Structure formats: C-alpha cells, structure tokens
Amino acid sequence: MAALNWKLLTAFESVARHRNFTRAAREMNVQQPAISRRVAELEAELGVKLLKRTRPFATLTREGEVLYRALAGGIMQVSGALEQVRQRPDQSCVSVNTTIGFASCYLMKRLPEFRAMHPNISIELISRDQNDAYDTDTDVVIAFNHPDRLPGTRKVLIFHESMVAVAKPALAASIGDDLEALAQQNLLCLTMGIHGNDWATFFDGTGISVQPPTTDQKFTSFMVYLQAALNGDGVILGWETLLQDHFDLGQLAPITDRRIETLRGYFGCLMPRASDKPSAVTFLDWVSA
Structure with a gap:
C-alpha cells in the first residue's frame, strides 16, 4: 500500500463519496475519463473491484466500502492539516519590511549579531526606496515617521x-x-x-x-x-x-x-499577522534595544 499513488486514492475517495464519477471529476477539476482511469488503475494495483459502474450512481463493492471507510477520515484530516500549514507561516522566519536606506546604513551591519544570538530565527528582509505604503503582509515594518502615523499592534522606538x-x-x-x-x-x-x-x-x-x-x-x-x-x-x-x-x-x-x-524617528512596528509570533517579537525587542 505504501507504493500506491495518492492521486489514485483521492480520486477513488471522491467518487465513493459522491457515488458519481462526473461530480468527482468536477470537484477535482479534471475530465470524467481521467477520474475513471485513476479508479481503474487503483483497482488494478489492488487486484479487486472497488466500484460497480451503474447509472446514475456508482455502487461500492464490499472491498470498496472497506477502503472508503479507511480513507474518508484520513483524507479529511490531511486536508485540514494542509490548510492549517498554508495559513500558518513558518514561525522561525521573520519578514521585515523597511527602507533601503535603513537597511543599508544601519540594519545590515547589525544583523550578524542577531543571527549569532538567535541562530534558529531567519530574517527575510524586504526593502524599498520609500516605505510609505506599509505592507501589511509582513511581520515587522521599520519606518521613519511620527509614531501615531505608523501601523501595527505594537510600536517601539529604534532611535529618535x-x-x-x-x-x-x-x-x-x-x-x-x-x-x-x-x-x-x-x-x-x-x-x-x-x-x-x-x-x-x-x-x-x-x-x-x-x-x-x-x-x-x-x-x-x-x-x-x-x-x-x-x-x-x-x-x-x-x-x-x-x-x-x-x-x-x-x-x-x-x-x-x-x-x-x-x-519623528525610526520605529519598529509589529504587524497584526505576527502578534502571536514569538520570533517576530524577539526581533522587535532586539532591534529596539
């Protein structure tokens, strides 16, 4: 079983759940013949019939019922885990958005110190010539302005x-x-x-x-x-x-x-998406120290 193709198993699970090849093909965004071939290939691998191809609905064989019960919960769990992984960024990587000037004249020389202190945290540096259009899809924004004009759930002074x-x-x-x-x-x-x-x-x-x-x-x-x-x-x-x-x-x-x-001054701003990200807080505390 370990050698079986995941694509074949998910095709069978979709047909078994819908009891219909056309609906399964629509769900998986492929043509109906492709779904039919995948199920046939799985049956050939296992050496048993899993589905009776009746109209309008496919019917599970006894072996098909056994496999479907085993797959149904597992595929849902894997799908949920994949969605959670997609939504949760790497907690050890901190994305920092700042100006080229601040990065070049101040931050780059000091980053080796941070990396030596925190070898398990990586920094993704996103720099631009101006930083007025603050990127909310980042962990930390470093910008020059009045503090009340800056974004973030927490703002710390780097220097006035x-x-x-x-x-x-x-x-x-x-x-x-x-x-x-x-x-x-x-x-x-x-x-x-x-x-x-x-x-x-x-x-x-x-x-x-x-x-x-x-x-x-x-x-x-x-x-x-x-x-x-x-x-x-x-x-x-x-x-x-x-x-x-x-x-x-x-x-x-x-x-x-x-x-x-x-x-005015340079401030580090913790963005909403990183409010519960310890590595981002660690970087913010370091850069403002």
Whole structure:
C-alpha cells in the first residue's frame, strides 16, 4: 500500500463519496475519463473491484466500502492539516519590511549579531526606496515617521530623529559652525514624503531663510541623495545615528553643532499577522534595544 499513488486514492475517495464519477471529476477539476482511469488503475494495483459502474450512481463493492471507510477520515484530516500549514507561516522566519536606506546604513551591519544570538530565527528582509505604503503582509515594518502615523499592534522606538547638516569632511571643515555660511551652500533636498520642509525645520528660529530648491537640488531617493553628498555635490540633512558609520569611516562629517531633535524617528512596528509570533517579537525587542 505504501507504493500506491495518492492521486489514485483521492480520486477513488471522491467518487465513493459522491457515488458519481462526473461530480468527482468536477470537484477535482479534471475530465470524467481521467477520474475513471485513476479508479481503474487503483483497482488494478489492488487486484479487486472497488466500484460497480451503474447509472446514475456508482455502487461500492464490499472491498470498496472497506477502503472508503479507511480513507474518508484520513483524507479529511490531511486536508485540514494542509490548510492549517498554508495559513500558518513558518514561525522561525521573520519578514521585515523597511527602507533601503535603513537597511543599508544601519540594519545590515547589525544583523550578524542577531543571527549569532538567535541562530534558529531567519530574517527575510524586504526593502524599498520609500516605505510609505506599509505592507501589511509582513511581520515587522521599520519606518521613519511620527509614531501615531505608523501601523501595527505594537510600536517601539529604534532611535529618535537627530537632524544634522552633513557634507564631505573638507567642505564641512570649511564651513565650521557658521550657519550663515551653511545657508549659502548647495543645500540638497530630500523631497519624498514628510521630508519636504526639513531645511526650513533645521533653520527654524535662527532668522535664516533658505531659497526653494532648484530641480538639480531635489531628490526622491534617500540612497541617491546620500550618494550625492558622498560625491561632494553639496550638503544634505541626515540623521546622526543612521550616518554614524559614514562619520566613523571619514566619508562624511557633521557641519556646525546644531542638532534638531523631533518626535519623528525610526520605529519598529509589529504587524497584526505576527502578534502571536514569538520570533517576530524577539526581533522587535532586539532591534529596539
């Protein structure tokens, strides 16, 4: 019996349950002759007749009754188990949706630490250039915003915004702590989402106003915006924690001592589908620590 084809057994069970080949074929989404062939093949394997092909209903033989009683409950149990498996994702895999900027500048360098601490948990990293259209079909969303504008059943702070003007070290040194001189530089602007007024926020209260950005100064991708600063094309506004590695490597440097702290920041959000998933909670606790 162990060598019998599951396809043959399920075909017979469907015909036996419906007592009809046509209905069984419709249920299994095949043509009626295919069902008939499968049942015939099963009978040949067993060496007995299982069904009497009468009209309008097929009739089970004694051997057919014995096999049907054995199969009926088992197939229902297997079908239920398969449905449960389909609906329940792998509990050891955590899908994390975040921006390319956060993944590249912050998360990727730290993930080996998490994997060393939790070798039985795997991380599926889903990244995009912008993270405004939050993907609900994921376990954890990491996004930059005000916390009350973010999704999820639980939201934890990873780090608050500390906005700082940033450029290549030589340019930063030439400006020093002079805000007036800073305002005269080529100020590059991240225009996506909630970042459109960041320079106005940075200079708020100083009495210094900045001109609206030209087309050449506008960027909709954080990674291209960051690369422009690395190329020496101008000054950007960044987040101190996010860019710390670039400071440590001497690729970029803060300009002036001015820091703007806001209620915005990077938050990890536990999505509804992962509310009872321990591995997702473990990741969220780690990334916010």
